[in-house]
Amino acid sequence: MKTITTQIPALDKVVRICDFLSDKNGATFSQIYQGVGIAKSSTSSLLNGMVAHGLLRQDNDKYYLGLRLYEFGNKAVEQYDIKKIALPVLTALRDKTNLTCHLGVLQGSSPIYLTKLESPQAIIIRSWEGKRLSLYSSGLGKALMAHLSDDEVDALLPEDKVLTRITDTTITDIKVLKAELAEIRVRGWAYDNEEDSQGVRCIAVPVLNPQGKAIAAISTSGVAFQIPDDKREYLASLVMEAGQQLAQQLK
Known part of the structure; x- marks a missing residue:
């Protein structure tokens, strides 16, 4: 941090x-x-x-x-109203996708989970409320970072910062990462293609305020066969819809 x-x-x-x-x-x-x-x-x-x-x-x-x-920490989470407001939205998303769903925010230089809803399926994603995530290799981290200003991104990821390779697909080149952040802003969602944990994929979207700043992000996660390439766009549309619903409720 x-x-x-x-x-x-x-x-x-x-x-x-x-x-x-x-x-x-x-x-x-x-x-x-x-x-x-x-x-x-x-x-x-x-x-x-x-x-x-x-x-x-x-x-x-x-x-x-x-x-x-x-x-x-428990008291802080209880007093963070966005968690209560987001719970019905996340519950609906979990029920539609049958995948693990998270709500997170950027705290300092790290994304952190505020809420986790387990998938009804037998496969468990190893995460928990309060867990800090990698900023550059997690879907939620990239979704939050994509809507920061260039100066804010540079402060978090200066050119001389080493991006540690966590898996075979982790992005370790800051220029490549910044290009992906630009794509995320255009398409509206971020994708973690087993970059943070081998075998685990994640689709995340920012929750934007009226000024276009990401105040939070929501995500859905599962193992690779639960988020196959041919289903990714459909799942992303569900997560985007949930993110827009939450943004409307927070206005």
Whole structure:
């Protein structure tokens, strides 16, 4: 996630520690202060305070995100009205497609799932509410990014940024990715062709406000045989219809 600096350095450090631990299965004191770049003395004081407040938990020599953050996250999602408004739209989309459906937003430099509705079929897509996604290889990430300004895209994906290859079909060339974003703006939907997870495909559309900015995105996901090439356009039309319905309700 992009580092943000405010006029409250202690708060910035707390958030940096949380960001660092968010994709780690625990970390030691040394790993945290070296990874986050905070002085030893400050790191020690911050970790002790965060443990006391339940923001972190300590197990032997390792620190983990605390359950209080989980509680805050649940409350944040509850208070995010778009989730409640989107639920009937997503439910209808799930019932029409028989596929897993998601609602997501861009948080900082990462898309994040706000809602997941499981497919009624036996195949389970490994995702969850609160999961952060790749910006450039996920359908939802590309749908959100396609309606950013050129400057905003450049800030998220500068020319020297390395796009890690996740699967055989992951786009790793920023120029190719930007060309695809232009196509997404024209056709109205994004496609993840097994780029983020081998064998899993996704169709996503942005939810646009009256100014044409993407305030959220919805997607439908399934394994490759559930979203075959000859059915992709039809499924995309259903997702686009759902995205337009949600946009109308949010006006």
